[in-house]
Amino acid sequence: MYETIADLLAAATAQQKPISELIIEQEIKLSHSSREIIWATMGKNLEVMHEAAIKGASGAGVTSATGISGGEAVLLKKYREKGQSLSGDTMLLAMQNAVATNEVNAAMGIICATPTAGSAGTLPGVLSVVTERLHLQRDDQIRFLFCASAFGMIVANQAMIAGATGGCQAEVGSASAMGAAAAVELAGGTPEQAAQAFAMAMSNLLGLVCDPVAGLVEVPCIKRNVVGAVNALTAADMALAGLTSQIPADEVILAMKRIGQNLPASLRETGLGGLAATPTGIALKMKIFGQDVSIHPDDENNDSARES
Amino acid sequence: MTNRYRSVFDIIGPIMIGPSSSHTAGAVAIGHVANRLFHAPIKTVRVRYFESFAQTHRGHGTDYAVIAGVLGFDPADRRVPNAVDLARRQGIEIAFIEDQHASPIGHPNTAAITLANSEKYLTVWGCSVGGGAIEIRKIDFNGLIFEPQGSLPLIYVEAEQEIGQALDQIFGANYRLPRVTLMRGRHHIYQLDLLDKPFPEQLEQARRISQDLISL
Structure with missing residues (x-):
């Protein structure tokens, strides 16, 4: 198994193969499965991603059960159609697909976790832009997902990808870095440039906390995927232009891990700190649940059992 | 390093009903482990949550997710959001408990699921480590207790x-x-x-x- 990004780069250089190919070969070996089955399974994931991005931006869009999110991917789409955006159509496309995917997730629709559900919009946002700019075919898009997964697996094993253990930097931060690296590979960059893009994308989101209002994967999660997608594209462009990170990718991953471990529990998916603890965040929580449902560890009350 | 994640599909995937891979898809997976190990008609389900699971199980749909797993559903099954009602209609008694103590298995996303009927019980202590991947760190088979290191x-x-x-x-x-x-x-x-x-x-x-x- 590839345990570090340095391992991946060394193998890519020695074998003269793209990273996506190395990880497909590893998957065949570890899963006792065939290339055809693995390729088709990734193809199914790609299909689910496309469907979610389309669903979230069609008609009036989707709305979550709580009503605190939804319908905004459609606003981005309409704004895009006017052609007068500040950041240009390419960025708007990434933004629209990121928001659409996470709105579908919040509305209990079907999505593909990449690497998590809370960060499910980041990769589709990046992939839609790379597909349009580079005229990618379906097989290239599948390859993008394999390359992203190679980097993601190293983060997951060396550090973490759960908001509850590492904050949002571990979810959207990881997704963004994975997307940046895969974008570079598909754009014809070297494995070394892919690792540079990964390092820069992750570095730029270090410290991002997980502070979901009412503990829901809606506010601020949906729009943080916009930052993840846009950050990935800028990091990929920086790497393709020849910019470098100075801090190697493997060390950035370990920095992310240490920061995650040092984050207080209130900023790790408990809904007790950050935006969740603002007056409006608390008011939304009360409105949704009809009561303050947070458990304060210093309370001496007995466990609360509820037939919810 | 434990290499808990060994497949590309742990990273890209699962395909699932939202909203959270750890609190929804991972919870389905832990429930499913309990269902498979119990493999008998279920009379009661008791779900005890710790830490992040205790704080956010409502917002993340963890309740229906665990029960969906207990009923044997897949994380992308359309019936997942209705699993609690479906189980109650089958006559299964269900209780959710928010435990305010630290997780006994050392992870913020912990659920202990007890399934029982008149003949036996089974408790599984599982944690959802991220992206839908889970670990099982303790199992009580009707009094016989295993404490695996966790990874599958x-x-x-x-x-x-x-x-x-x-x-x-x-x-x-x-x-x-x-x-x-x-x-x-x-x-x-x-x-x-x-x-x-x-x-x-x-x-x-x-x-x-x-x-x-x-x-x-």
């Missing part, structure tokens, strides 16, 4: 005879840790902690010795 794959085999050496012959080359055997009277339960997924032929061979084999 794990295999549990129940048999009314001593078959440990036969299992070693089939799976031994793939053991991550030595086999653990617990017994009460003639009833044996074997825990096999594996490095890699077993081959289908190995499972087939072992099932000829005992049908009661669950590969997690």
Whole structure:
């Protein structure tokens, strides 16, 4: 198994193969499965991603059960159609697909976790832009997902990808870095440039906390995927232009891990700190649940059992 | 490093009903482990949450997710959001408990799921480590308690005879840790902690010795 990004780069250089190919070969070996089955399974994931991005931006869009999110991917789409955006159509496309995917997730629709559900919009946002700019075919898009997964697996094993253990930097931060690296590979960059893009994308989101209002994967999660997608594209462009990170990718991953471990529990998916603890965040929580449902560890009350 | 994530589909995937891979898809997976290990009609389900699971299970749909898993649903099954109602309509009694203590298995996303009927009970302590991946760190089979290190794959085999050496012959080359055997009277339960997924032929061979084999 590839345990570090340095391992991946060394193998890519020695074998003269793209990273996506190395990880497909590893998957065949570890899963006792065939290339055809693995390729088709990734193809199914790609299909689910496309469907979610389309669903979230069609008609009036989707709305979550709580009503605190939804319908905004459609606003981005309409704004895009006017052609007068500040950041240009390419960025708007990434933004629209990121928001659409996470709105579908919040509305209990079907999505593909990449690497998590809370960060499910980041990769589709990046992939839609790379597909349009580079005229990618379906097989290239599948390859993008394999390359992203190679980097993601190293983060997951060396550090973490759960908001509850590492904050949002571990979810959207990881997704963004994975997307940046895969974008570079598909754009014809070297494995070394892919690792540079990964390092820069992750570095730029270090410290991002997980502070979901009412503990829901809606506010601020949906729009943080916009930052993840846009950050990935800028990091990929920086790497393709020849910019470098100075801090190697493997060390950035370990920095992310240490920061995650040092984050207080209130900023790790408990809904007790950050935006969740603002007056409006608390008011939304009360409105949704009809009561303050947070458990304060210093309370001496007995466990609360509820037939919810 | 434990290499808990060994497949590209742990990272890209699962395909699932939202909203959270750890609190929804992972919770389905833990419930599913309980369902498979219990493999008997269920009368009651008691779900005890710790830490992040205790704080946010409502917002993340963890309740319906765990019950969906207990009913044997897939994380992308359209019935997932209605699982609690479906289970109650089948006459299953369900309770959710928010425990304010630290997780007894040392992870913020912890659920302890107890399934019971008039004959037996089973409790699984699982944690959702991110992206839908889970670990199982403790299992109480009606009083016989295993404490695996957590990472999958794990295999549990129940048999009314001593078959440990036969299992070693089939799976031994793939053991991550030595086999653990617990017994009460003639009833044996074997825990096999594996490095890699077993081959289908190995499972087939072992099932000829005992049908009661669950590969997690």
